[in-house]
Amino acid sequence: MGAIQAIRGTRDILPDEVGYWQRVEAIAREVMQRAAYREIRTPIFEQTDLFERGIGEATDVVSKEMYSFKDRGDRPLTLRPENTAGAVRAFIEHSLHAQGGTQRLWYLGPMFRYERPQAGRQRQFHQLGVEVLGSADPRADAEVIAVATDFLRAIGLQNLSLEFNSIGDGSDRQTYREALVNYLTPFREELDEDSQMRLTRNPLRILDTKDATTQKILENAPSILDHLSPESKARFDQVQQMLTDLGIAFNINARLVRGLDYYTHTVFEIQSADLGAQATVCAGGRYDGLAAELGGPDTPAVGWASGLERLILLLQQIQPLPIAPLDFYGVSRGDRAQAFALVVAQRMRQLGFSADLDLSGSAFGKQFKRADRSGAIACLIIGDAEAESSTVQLKWLKSGEQEEIALANLEGMAPELRQKIAKGREEA
RNA sequence: GCGAGCGUAGCCAAGGGGUUAAGGCAGCGGAUUGUGGUUCCGCCAUUCGGGAGUUCGAAUCUCCUCGUUCGCCCCA
Numbered sequence: 001m002g003a004i005q006a007i008r009g010t011r012d013i014l015p016d017e018v019g020y021w022q023r024v025e026a027i028a029r030e031v032m033q034r035a036a037y038r039e040i041r042t043p044i045f046e047q048t049d050l051f052e053r054g055i056g057e058a059t060d061v062v063s064k065e066m067y068s069f070k071d072r073g074d075r076p077l078t079l080r081p082e083n084t085a086g087a088v089r090a091f092i093e094h095s096l097h098a099q100g101g102t103q104r105l106w107y108l109g110p111m112f113r114y115e116r117p118q119a120g121r122q123r124q125f126h127q128l129g130v131e132v133l134g135s136a137d138p139r140a141d142a143e144v145i146a147v148a149t150d151f152l153r154a155i156g157l158q159n160l161s162l163e164f165n166s167i168g169d170g171s172d173r174q175t176y177r178e179a180l181v182n183y184l185t186p187f188r189e190e191l192d193e194d195s196q197m198r199l200t201r202n203p204l205r206i207l208d209t210k211d212a213t214t215q216k217i218l219e220n221a222p223s224i225l226d227h228l229s230p231e232s233k234a235r236f237d238q239v240q241q242m243l244t245d246l247g248i249a250f251n252i253n254a255r256l257v258r259g260l261d262y263y264t265h266t267v268f269e270i271q272s273a274d275l276g277a278q279a280t281v282c283a284g285g286r287y288d289g290l291a292a293e294l295g296g297p298d299t300p301a302v303g304w305a306s307g308l309e310r311l312i313l314l315l316q317q318i319q320p321l322p323i324a325p326l327d328f329y330g331v332s333r334g335d336r337a338q339a340f341a342l343v344v345a346q347r348m349r350q351l352g353f354s355a356d357l358d359l360s361g362s363a364f365g366k367q368f369k370r371a372d373r374s375g376a377i378a379c380l381i382i383g384d385a386e387a388e389s390s391t392v393q394l395k396w397l398k399s400g401e402q403e404e405i406a407l408a409n410l411e412g413m414a415p416e417l418r419q420k421i422a423k424g425r426e427e428a
Numbered sequence: 429g430c431g432a433g434c435g436u437a438g439c440c441a442a443g444g445g446g447u448u449a450a451g452g453c454a455g456c457g458g459a460u461u462g463u464g465g466u467u468c469c470g471c472c473a474u475u476c477g478g479g480a481g482u483u484c485g486a487a488u489c490u491c492c493u494c495g496u497u498c499g500c501c502c503c504a
Contacts, residue, residue, distance in 0.1 A: 005495075008495080008496090059502095060501075060502050060503080061502080061503075064429080064501095064502090065502080065503085081503095082503095082504085111504080113502090113503075113504095115501090115502070115503075116429080116430090116499095116500090116501090116502095117496085117497090118497075118498060118499070118500095119497080119498065119499090120504080121502095121503075121504080125504070126504090127504060128504095129504090194500095194501070205502095210500080210501095258503095259502065259503060260503095269504095276498075276499085277498080277499060277500085278502095278503070278504075280503070280504060281504070282504075283503080283504060304504095305504060306504065307503085307504030308504085309504080310504065311504095331462095331463080331464095333461095333462065334462095337462095362456095362457090363458095363460080363461070363462090363463095364461095364462050364463050364464090365460060365462090365463070365464070366456095366457090366464095367463085367464085368463055368464035368465085369464055369465075370464090371463095371464065371465095372464050372465050373464095373465090379463085379464080381462080381463070383462050383463095384462090385462085393462095393463090395463075395464090397464070397465085400463095400464090402463085
Protein backbone atom coordinates (compact mmCIF):
# COMPACT_ATOMS: atom_id res chain seq x y z
CA MET A 1 0.00 0.00 0.00
CA GLY A 2 1.39 3.33 -0.99
CA ALA A 3 -0.37 6.10 0.90
CA ILE A 4 -0.35 6.23 4.66
CA GLN A 5 -3.58 5.05 6.23
CA ALA A 6 -5.18 5.47 9.63
CA ILE A 7 -3.91 2.92 12.15
CA ARG A 8 -5.86 -0.31 12.32
CA GLY A 9 -8.73 -0.02 14.74
CA THR A 10 -8.80 3.77 14.52
CA ARG A 11 -11.23 5.77 12.47
CA ASP A 12 -11.65 9.24 11.05
CA ILE A 13 -14.93 10.86 11.95
CA LEU A 14 -15.66 12.88 8.82
CA PRO A 15 -17.77 16.07 8.66
CA ASP A 16 -20.81 14.18 7.38
CA GLU A 17 -20.84 12.06 10.53
CA VAL A 18 -19.52 14.38 13.16
CA GLY A 19 -22.99 15.79 13.87
CA TYR A 20 -23.91 12.53 15.60
CA TRP A 21 -20.98 12.94 17.93
CA GLN A 22 -21.78 16.53 18.66
CA ARG A 23 -25.31 15.50 19.51
CA VAL A 24 -24.32 12.74 21.90
CA GLU A 25 -21.74 15.00 23.53
CA ALA A 26 -24.24 17.82 23.98
CA ILE A 27 -26.78 15.46 25.54
CA ALA A 28 -24.12 14.05 27.84
CA ARG A 29 -23.19 17.52 29.07
CA GLU A 30 -26.78 18.44 29.68
CA VAL A 31 -27.71 15.25 31.54
CA MET A 32 -24.57 15.44 33.69
CA GLN A 33 -25.06 19.07 34.50
CA ARG A 34 -28.64 18.46 35.57
CA ALA A 35 -27.54 15.66 37.88
CA ALA A 36 -24.86 17.91 39.43
CA TYR A 37 -21.94 15.89 38.11
CA ARG A 38 -18.80 17.85 37.32
CA GLU A 39 -16.53 17.14 34.38
CA ILE A 40 -12.98 15.97 34.94
CA ARG A 41 -10.33 15.73 32.23
CA THR A 42 -7.34 13.56 32.94
CA PRO A 43 -4.36 12.72 30.72
CA ILE A 44 -4.70 10.16 27.98
CA PHE A 45 -1.59 8.36 29.18
CA GLU A 46 -0.56 7.41 32.67
CA GLN A 47 2.06 5.36 34.44
CA THR A 48 1.61 1.74 33.45
CA ASP A 49 1.62 0.87 37.11
CA LEU A 50 -1.68 2.72 37.68
CA PHE A 51 -3.58 0.34 35.43
CA GLU A 52 -1.75 -2.76 36.56
CA ARG A 53 -2.66 -2.08 40.16
CA GLY A 54 -6.06 -0.55 39.51
CA ILE A 55 -7.55 -2.88 36.94
CA GLY A 56 -5.71 -6.02 38.00
CA GLU A 57 -2.65 -7.60 36.47
CA ALA A 58 -4.39 -10.86 35.65
CA THR A 59 -7.22 -9.23 33.69
CA ASP A 60 -7.28 -9.50 29.91
CA VAL A 61 -7.28 -5.73 29.59
CA VAL A 62 -3.99 -5.41 31.44
CA SER A 63 -2.29 -8.63 30.39
CA LYS A 64 -2.86 -8.40 26.65
CA GLU A 65 -4.71 -5.28 25.57
CA MET A 66 -2.70 -2.29 26.75
CA TYR A 67 -0.82 0.13 24.54
CA SER A 68 2.31 0.39 26.67
CA PHE A 69 5.58 2.05 25.80
CA LYS A 70 8.54 3.81 27.33
CA ASP A 71 9.15 7.49 26.82
CA ARG A 72 12.56 9.06 26.25
CA GLY A 73 13.10 9.18 29.97
CA ASP A 74 12.55 5.42 30.14
CA ARG A 75 9.28 5.78 32.05
CA PRO A 76 6.81 2.93 31.53
CA LEU A 77 3.62 4.56 30.23
CA THR A 78 0.29 3.29 28.94
CA LEU A 79 -2.49 4.82 26.86
CA ARG A 80 -5.50 4.62 29.17
CA PRO A 81 -7.65 1.53 28.49
CA GLU A 82 -10.41 2.98 30.70
CA ASN A 83 -10.70 6.03 32.86
CA THR A 84 -11.80 4.95 36.31
CA ALA A 85 -8.23 4.40 37.44
CA GLY A 86 -7.18 7.81 36.07
CA ALA A 87 -10.10 9.61 37.68
CA VAL A 88 -9.41 7.99 41.04
CA ARG A 89 -5.72 8.81 40.70
CA ALA A 90 -6.62 12.46 40.15
CA PHE A 91 -9.07 12.36 43.04
CA ILE A 92 -6.30 11.15 45.34
CA GLU A 93 -3.54 13.35 43.92
CA HIS A 94 -5.55 16.55 44.34
CA SER A 95 -7.15 15.51 47.63
CA LEU A 96 -10.64 16.03 46.26
CA HIS A 97 -11.95 14.17 49.30
CA ALA A 98 -10.83 17.22 51.28
CA GLN A 99 -13.52 19.23 49.50
CA GLY A 100 -15.85 17.21 51.67
CA GLY A 101 -18.94 15.25 50.88
CA THR A 102 -19.45 13.21 47.80
CA GLN A 103 -17.64 13.94 44.57
CA ARG A 104 -19.72 13.36 41.46
CA LEU A 105 -17.50 13.31 38.40
CA TRP A 106 -17.96 12.62 34.71
CA TYR A 107 -15.61 12.37 31.76
CA LEU A 108 -15.67 11.88 28.05
CA GLY A 109 -12.74 10.92 25.87
CA PRO A 110 -10.73 8.37 23.92
CA MET A 111 -9.58 5.06 25.39
CA PHE A 112 -7.19 2.54 23.87
CA ARG A 113 -7.19 -1.23 23.85
CA TYR A 114 -5.22 -3.51 21.57
CA GLU A 115 -7.99 -5.81 20.37
CA ARG A 116 -9.15 -7.21 17.08
CA PRO A 117 -11.58 -4.66 15.61
CA GLN A 118 -15.13 -5.77 14.93
CA ALA A 119 -18.62 -4.30 14.94
CA GLY A 120 -18.80 -1.78 17.78
CA ARG A 121 -15.21 -2.31 18.81
CA GLN A 122 -12.13 -0.32 17.92
CA ARG A 123 -8.65 0.12 19.29
CA GLN A 124 -9.23 3.78 19.90
CA PHE A 125 -12.76 4.21 21.17
CA HIS A 126 -14.60 6.76 23.24
CA GLN A 127 -16.23 6.45 26.60
CA LEU A 128 -18.52 8.62 28.61
CA GLY A 129 -18.24 7.73 32.26
CA VAL A 130 -19.28 8.80 35.71
CA GLU A 131 -17.71 8.18 39.08
CA VAL A 132 -19.33 8.95 42.42
CA LEU A 133 -16.61 8.99 45.02
CA GLY A 134 -16.99 9.04 48.77
CA SER A 135 -20.42 7.53 49.29
CA ALA A 136 -21.27 4.01 50.36
CA ASP A 137 -24.97 4.85 50.33
CA PRO A 138 -26.95 2.45 48.13
CA ARG A 139 -28.71 5.52 46.76
CA ALA A 140 -25.46 6.33 44.99
CA ASP A 141 -25.63 2.96 43.19
CA ALA A 142 -29.22 3.59 42.17
CA GLU A 143 -28.59 7.20 41.19
CA VAL A 144 -25.71 6.29 38.94
CA ILE A 145 -27.89 3.76 37.14
CA ALA A 146 -30.69 6.30 36.87
CA VAL A 147 -28.34 8.85 35.32
CA ALA A 148 -27.26 6.22 32.79
CA THR A 149 -30.82 5.42 31.80
CA ASP A 150 -31.68 9.11 31.56
CA PHE A 151 -28.73 9.65 29.28
CA LEU A 152 -29.60 6.73 27.02
CA ARG A 153 -33.24 7.76 26.91
CA ALA A 154 -32.29 11.36 26.05
CA ILE A 155 -30.39 10.05 23.05
CA GLY A 156 -33.56 8.25 22.02
CA LEU A 157 -32.36 4.66 22.25
CA GLN A 158 -34.81 1.80 22.53
CA ASN A 159 -34.69 -1.95 23.03
CA LEU A 160 -32.33 -1.64 25.96
CA SER A 161 -32.22 -3.98 28.93
CA LEU A 162 -30.58 -3.56 32.29
CA GLU A 163 -28.84 -6.58 33.76
CA PHE A 164 -28.18 -6.26 37.44
CA ASN A 165 -26.31 -8.29 40.02
CA SER A 166 -24.28 -8.20 43.20
CA ILE A 167 -20.93 -9.88 43.50
CA GLY A 168 -20.71 -9.05 47.20
CA ASP A 169 -17.56 -8.09 49.01
CA GLY A 170 -14.24 -9.90 48.94
CA SER A 171 -15.11 -12.57 51.47
CA ASP A 172 -18.52 -13.26 49.89
CA ARG A 173 -16.75 -13.88 46.63
CA GLN A 174 -14.18 -16.10 48.30
CA THR A 175 -16.85 -18.45 49.69
CA TYR A 176 -18.76 -18.42 46.43
CA ARG A 177 -15.67 -19.12 44.44
CA GLU A 178 -15.04 -22.26 46.46
CA ALA A 179 -18.64 -23.38 46.09
CA LEU A 180 -18.53 -22.86 42.35
CA VAL A 181 -15.26 -24.71 41.93
CA ASN A 182 -16.60 -27.60 44.02
CA TYR A 183 -19.64 -27.82 41.81
CA LEU A 184 -17.79 -27.57 38.51
CA THR A 185 -14.81 -29.80 39.21
CA PRO A 186 -16.70 -33.09 38.62
CA PHE A 187 -17.74 -31.73 35.19
CA ARG A 188 -14.25 -30.65 34.33
CA GLU A 189 -13.87 -32.83 31.24
CA GLU A 190 -17.18 -31.64 29.80
CA LEU A 191 -16.38 -27.93 30.02
CA ASP A 192 -15.16 -26.04 26.99
CA GLU A 193 -11.46 -25.41 26.76
CA ASP A 194 -11.54 -21.80 27.95
CA SER A 195 -13.68 -22.68 30.94
CA GLN A 196 -11.31 -25.49 31.94
CA MET A 197 -8.49 -22.97 32.06
CA ARG A 198 -10.56 -20.56 34.08
CA LEU A 199 -11.51 -23.19 36.60
CA THR A 200 -8.18 -22.69 38.30
CA ARG A 201 -7.39 -19.14 37.25
CA ASN A 202 -10.65 -17.20 37.43
CA PRO A 203 -13.65 -19.46 38.01
CA LEU A 204 -16.21 -16.65 38.23
CA ARG A 205 -15.57 -15.81 34.60
CA ILE A 206 -16.91 -19.21 33.58
CA LEU A 207 -20.35 -17.82 34.41
CA ASP A 208 -20.58 -15.68 31.29
CA THR A 209 -19.39 -18.30 28.83
CA LYS A 210 -21.11 -18.53 25.45
CA ASP A 211 -20.41 -22.24 25.15
CA ALA A 212 -23.71 -24.14 25.07
CA THR A 213 -22.52 -27.24 26.93
CA THR A 214 -20.93 -25.22 29.69
CA GLN A 215 -24.04 -23.10 29.96
CA LYS A 216 -26.07 -26.26 30.41
CA ILE A 217 -23.81 -27.40 33.23
CA LEU A 218 -24.11 -23.98 34.84
CA GLU A 219 -27.88 -24.25 35.04
CA ASN A 220 -27.65 -26.08 38.36
CA ALA A 221 -24.58 -24.28 39.63
CA PRO A 222 -24.72 -22.45 42.95
CA SER A 223 -25.63 -18.78 42.73
CA ILE A 224 -23.54 -15.89 44.04
CA LEU A 225 -26.75 -14.51 45.48
CA ASP A 226 -26.95 -17.42 47.93
CA HIS A 227 -23.46 -16.63 49.17
CA LEU A 228 -23.85 -12.97 50.05
CA SER A 229 -23.41 -11.95 53.68
CA PRO A 230 -26.54 -10.56 55.33
CA GLU A 231 -25.10 -7.05 54.92
CA SER A 232 -24.34 -7.54 51.24
CA LYS A 233 -27.74 -9.07 50.67
CA ALA A 234 -29.45 -6.14 52.40
CA ARG A 235 -27.62 -3.63 50.22
CA PHE A 236 -28.51 -5.58 47.11
CA ASP A 237 -32.19 -5.56 48.11
CA GLN A 238 -32.11 -1.86 48.88
CA VAL A 239 -30.72 -0.93 45.49
CA GLN A 240 -33.35 -3.08 43.81
CA GLN A 241 -36.11 -1.36 45.77
CA MET A 242 -34.73 2.04 44.76
CA LEU A 243 -34.64 1.09 41.09
CA THR A 244 -38.23 -0.03 41.38
CA ASP A 245 -39.16 3.27 43.03
CA LEU A 246 -37.43 5.08 40.16
CA GLY A 247 -39.45 3.09 37.65
CA ILE A 248 -36.35 1.48 36.17
CA ALA A 249 -36.89 -2.07 34.93
CA PHE A 250 -34.08 -4.57 35.45
CA ASN A 251 -33.29 -8.25 35.25
CA ILE A 252 -31.42 -9.86 38.07
CA ASN A 253 -28.66 -11.81 36.41
CA ALA A 254 -26.68 -13.88 38.89
CA ARG A 255 -24.27 -14.82 36.08
CA LEU A 256 -23.19 -11.24 35.51
CA VAL A 257 -19.57 -10.78 36.54
CA ARG A 258 -17.26 -8.06 35.38
CA GLY A 259 -13.83 -8.36 33.84
CA LEU A 260 -12.10 -5.77 35.95
CA ASP A 261 -10.81 -6.67 39.40
CA TYR A 262 -11.97 -3.59 41.23
CA TYR A 263 -15.70 -4.26 41.33
CA THR A 264 -17.59 -5.04 44.57
CA HIS A 265 -21.29 -5.44 45.35
CA THR A 266 -23.36 -3.78 42.63
CA VAL A 267 -22.51 -4.65 39.03
CA PHE A 268 -24.68 -3.91 36.03
CA GLU A 269 -24.73 -3.81 32.28
CA ILE A 270 -27.09 -2.16 29.83
CA GLN A 271 -27.39 -4.01 26.54
CA SER A 272 -29.00 -3.22 23.22
CA ALA A 273 -30.92 -5.73 21.15
CA ASP A 274 -30.00 -3.81 18.00
CA LEU A 275 -26.23 -4.31 17.96
CA GLY A 276 -24.01 -7.20 16.90
CA ALA A 277 -22.02 -9.38 19.26
CA GLN A 278 -20.74 -6.38 21.21
CA ALA A 279 -24.09 -5.37 22.62
CA THR A 280 -23.12 -3.77 25.93
CA VAL A 281 -23.73 -0.09 25.72
CA CYS A 282 -23.05 0.86 29.32
CA ALA A 283 -21.52 -1.05 32.22
CA GLY A 284 -20.33 -0.38 35.70
CA GLY A 285 -20.65 -1.03 39.36
CA ARG A 286 -19.31 -0.32 42.79
CA TYR A 287 -15.60 -0.34 43.49
CA ASP A 288 -15.07 0.34 47.17
CA GLY A 289 -11.51 -0.90 47.34
CA LEU A 290 -9.90 0.92 44.45
CA ALA A 291 -8.90 4.23 46.05
CA ALA A 292 -7.15 2.47 48.92
CA GLU A 293 -5.52 0.06 46.49
CA LEU A 294 -4.05 3.05 44.69
CA GLY A 295 -2.62 4.44 47.89
CA GLY A 296 -5.36 6.92 48.72
CA PRO A 297 -7.83 7.19 51.56
CA ASP A 298 -10.40 4.44 51.87
CA THR A 299 -13.13 5.75 49.59
CA PRO A 300 -16.27 3.91 48.61
CA ALA A 301 -17.20 4.58 45.01
CA VAL A 302 -19.54 3.60 42.21
CA GLY A 303 -19.59 4.42 38.50
CA TRP A 304 -20.04 3.32 34.92
CA ALA A 305 -18.73 3.81 31.44
CA SER A 306 -20.55 3.88 28.14
CA GLY A 307 -19.03 3.25 24.70
CA LEU A 308 -19.92 6.09 22.39
CA GLU A 309 -19.17 4.27 19.13
CA ARG A 310 -21.90 1.78 19.99
CA LEU A 311 -24.34 4.52 20.89
CA ILE A 312 -23.69 6.26 17.62
CA LEU A 313 -24.18 3.03 15.70
CA LEU A 314 -27.63 2.84 17.27
CA LEU A 315 -28.38 6.51 16.79
CA GLN A 316 -27.60 6.24 13.09
CA GLN A 317 -30.16 3.44 12.83
CA ILE A 318 -32.97 5.53 14.27
CA GLN A 319 -32.37 9.11 13.21
CA PRO A 320 -31.10 10.80 10.09
CA LEU A 321 -28.82 13.71 10.80
CA PRO A 322 -30.31 17.11 9.98
CA ILE A 323 -28.17 18.98 7.48
CA ALA A 324 -26.27 21.93 8.89
CA PRO A 325 -28.33 25.03 8.11
CA LEU A 326 -26.77 27.76 5.99
CA ASP A 327 -28.17 31.29 5.66
CA PHE A 328 -26.27 32.80 2.74
CA TYR A 329 -24.22 31.58 -0.20
CA GLY A 330 -22.10 34.24 -1.89
CA VAL A 331 -21.57 34.20 -5.65
CA SER A 332 -19.34 36.64 -7.45
CA ARG A 333 -17.54 37.22 -10.72
CA GLY A 334 -14.74 39.61 -11.61
CA ASP A 335 -11.69 40.72 -9.63
CA ARG A 336 -13.21 43.67 -7.81
CA ALA A 337 -16.45 41.82 -7.20
CA GLN A 338 -14.67 38.81 -5.73
CA ALA A 339 -12.76 40.99 -3.32
CA PHE A 340 -15.93 42.84 -2.35
CA ALA A 341 -17.86 39.58 -1.93
CA LEU A 342 -15.34 38.49 0.67
CA VAL A 343 -16.05 41.68 2.61
CA VAL A 344 -19.82 41.19 2.37
CA ALA A 345 -19.67 37.55 3.46
CA GLN A 346 -17.49 38.42 6.41
CA ARG A 347 -19.85 41.26 7.35
CA MET A 348 -22.75 38.82 7.33
CA ARG A 349 -20.85 36.49 9.62
CA GLN A 350 -20.11 39.35 11.99
CA LEU A 351 -23.82 40.13 12.07
CA GLY A 352 -24.46 36.58 13.23
CA PHE A 353 -25.49 34.94 9.97
CA SER A 354 -23.86 31.89 8.49
CA ALA A 355 -22.40 32.52 5.08
CA ASP A 356 -20.52 30.38 2.58
CA LEU A 357 -18.59 32.05 -0.21
CA ASP A 358 -17.99 30.48 -3.60
CA LEU A 359 -14.28 30.76 -4.34
CA SER A 360 -14.32 29.07 -7.73
CA GLY A 361 -14.60 32.09 -9.98
CA SER A 362 -16.62 29.98 -12.41
CA ALA A 363 -19.65 31.22 -14.35
CA PHE A 364 -22.59 32.57 -12.37
CA GLY A 365 -24.71 29.67 -13.55
CA LYS A 366 -22.34 27.15 -11.97
CA GLN A 367 -22.15 29.11 -8.78
CA PHE A 368 -25.93 29.16 -8.50
CA LYS A 369 -26.03 25.41 -8.87
CA ARG A 370 -23.67 25.11 -5.95
CA ALA A 371 -25.76 27.61 -4.00
CA ASP A 372 -28.75 25.31 -4.44
CA ARG A 373 -26.89 22.27 -3.28
CA SER A 374 -25.51 24.10 -0.27
CA GLY A 375 -28.98 24.39 1.20
CA ALA A 376 -28.62 28.15 1.66
CA ILE A 377 -31.79 30.19 2.10
CA ALA A 378 -30.52 33.11 0.06
CA CYS A 379 -27.79 34.07 -2.36
CA LEU A 380 -25.53 37.10 -2.09
CA ILE A 381 -24.87 38.14 -5.67
CA ILE A 382 -21.99 40.42 -6.38
CA GLY A 383 -20.73 41.48 -9.79
CA ASP A 384 -18.73 44.46 -10.90
CA ALA A 385 -21.79 46.72 -10.82
CA GLU A 386 -22.43 45.87 -7.16
CA ALA A 387 -18.79 46.25 -6.26
CA GLU A 388 -18.86 49.64 -7.93
CA SER A 389 -21.85 50.85 -5.93
CA SER A 390 -21.09 48.95 -2.70
CA THR A 391 -24.36 47.07 -2.87
CA VAL A 392 -25.33 43.44 -2.92
CA GLN A 393 -28.15 41.66 -4.76
CA LEU A 394 -29.87 39.40 -2.31
CA LYS A 395 -31.83 36.58 -3.93
CA TRP A 396 -34.21 34.36 -1.97
CA LEU A 397 -33.72 30.97 -3.53
CA LYS A 398 -37.11 29.50 -2.76
CA SER A 399 -39.18 32.33 -4.26
CA GLY A 400 -36.64 33.73 -6.68
CA GLU A 401 -37.29 37.22 -5.38
CA GLN A 402 -34.35 39.53 -5.47
CA GLU A 403 -33.60 42.77 -3.65
CA GLU A 404 -30.73 45.21 -3.62
CA ILE A 405 -29.14 46.21 -0.32
CA ALA A 406 -26.41 48.75 0.26
CA LEU A 407 -23.53 47.52 2.36
CA ALA A 408 -24.06 50.53 4.62
CA ASN A 409 -27.63 49.44 5.35
CA LEU A 410 -26.80 45.82 6.08
CA GLU A 411 -26.55 46.19 9.83
CA GLY A 412 -29.82 48.11 10.06
CA MET A 413 -31.60 45.47 8.03
CA ALA A 414 -30.18 42.56 10.00
CA PRO A 415 -33.29 41.97 12.19
CA GLU A 416 -35.53 41.92 9.11
CA LEU A 417 -33.15 39.53 7.34
CA ARG A 418 -33.10 37.26 10.35
CA GLN A 419 -36.87 37.02 10.23
CA LYS A 420 -36.90 36.26 6.54
CA ILE A 421 -34.26 33.58 7.01
CA ALA A 422 -36.26 31.99 9.80
CA LYS A 423 -39.37 32.00 7.65
CA GLY A 424 -37.45 30.61 4.68
CA ARG A 425 -36.16 27.79 6.86
CA GLU A 426 -39.65 26.91 8.02
CA GLU A 427 -40.87 26.67 4.46
CA ALA A 428 -37.97 24.45 3.43
C1' G B 429 -3.97 -14.56 19.47
C1' C B 430 -7.82 -17.92 16.58
C1' G B 431 -11.81 -18.68 12.58
C1' A B 432 -14.64 -17.18 8.17
C1' G B 433 -16.02 -13.64 4.18
C1' C B 434 -14.57 -9.54 1.10
C1' G B 435 -10.91 -5.88 -1.61
C1' U B 436 -12.55 -3.11 -9.50
C1' A B 437 -12.65 5.31 -9.74
C1' G B 438 -14.43 9.81 -4.24
C1' C B 439 -19.11 6.37 -3.52
C1' C B 440 -22.32 2.10 -5.37
C1' A B 441 -21.15 -1.51 -8.75
C1' A B 442 -20.85 -5.32 -13.77
C1' G B 443 -17.19 -8.50 -15.51
C1' G B 444 -15.17 -15.50 -12.92
C1' G B 445 -8.43 -16.67 -18.34
C1' G B 446 -8.41 -13.56 -24.64
C1' U B 447 -6.87 -8.65 -24.97
C1' U B 448 -10.77 -0.85 -26.01
C1' A B 449 -12.30 -2.69 -17.90
C1' A B 450 -20.08 -1.97 -18.48
C1' G B 451 -23.41 1.21 -15.89
C1' G B 452 -25.11 4.62 -12.00
C1' C B 453 -24.17 8.61 -8.33
C1' A B 454 -20.82 12.50 -7.23
C1' G B 455 -17.24 15.83 -9.60
C1' C B 456 -15.40 18.96 -13.70
C1' G B 457 -16.28 21.54 -18.57
C1' G B 458 -19.86 23.14 -22.28
C1' A B 459 -25.04 24.20 -24.55
C1' U B 460 -26.49 28.94 -20.94
C1' U B 461 -19.55 34.63 -21.56
C1' G B 462 -24.47 38.51 -14.70
C1' U B 463 -28.68 34.49 -12.35
C1' G B 464 -30.11 28.24 -9.84
C1' G B 465 -33.11 23.65 -8.88
C1' U B 466 -35.00 20.33 -15.36
C1' U B 467 -32.70 18.67 -19.80
C1' C B 468 -28.75 17.59 -23.33
C1' C B 469 -23.45 16.87 -24.73
C1' G B 470 -18.41 15.94 -23.37
C1' C B 471 -14.48 14.60 -19.72
C1' C B 472 -13.37 11.60 -15.44
C1' A B 473 -9.37 3.53 -13.73
C1' U B 474 -2.56 2.84 -19.19
C1' U B 475 -5.69 -0.48 -14.83
C1' C B 476 -8.68 -4.04 -10.99
C1' G B 477 -5.28 -3.36 -2.54
C1' G B 478 0.29 -4.77 -3.00
C1' G B 479 4.05 -8.54 -4.42
C1' A B 480 5.50 -13.14 -6.56
C1' G B 481 4.00 -17.26 -9.65
C1' U B 482 1.12 -20.35 -13.51
C1' U B 483 -0.01 -19.10 -18.79
C1' C B 484 1.19 -17.32 -25.56
C1' G B 485 -2.25 -14.19 -22.62
C1' A B 486 -4.41 -12.69 -15.61
C1' A B 487 -9.15 -7.98 -12.81
C1' U B 488 -10.27 -13.22 -13.57
C1' C B 489 -6.23 -19.24 -11.41
C1' U B 490 -2.23 -20.23 -7.20
C1' C B 491 0.76 -18.52 -3.11
C1' C B 492 2.33 -14.67 0.14
C1' U B 493 1.23 -9.97 2.12
C1' C B 494 -1.64 -5.73 3.57
C1' G B 495 -6.36 -3.78 4.47
C1' U B 496 -11.41 -4.50 5.70
C1' U B 497 -15.89 -6.97 7.58
C1' C B 498 -18.20 -10.43 10.83
C1' G B 499 -17.45 -13.89 14.73
C1' C B 500 -14.33 -16.18 19.03
C1' C B 501 -11.47 -14.60 23.31
C1' C B 502 -12.52 -10.19 25.95
C1' C B 503 -14.93 -5.75 26.54
C1' A B 504 -17.77 -0.07 26.32
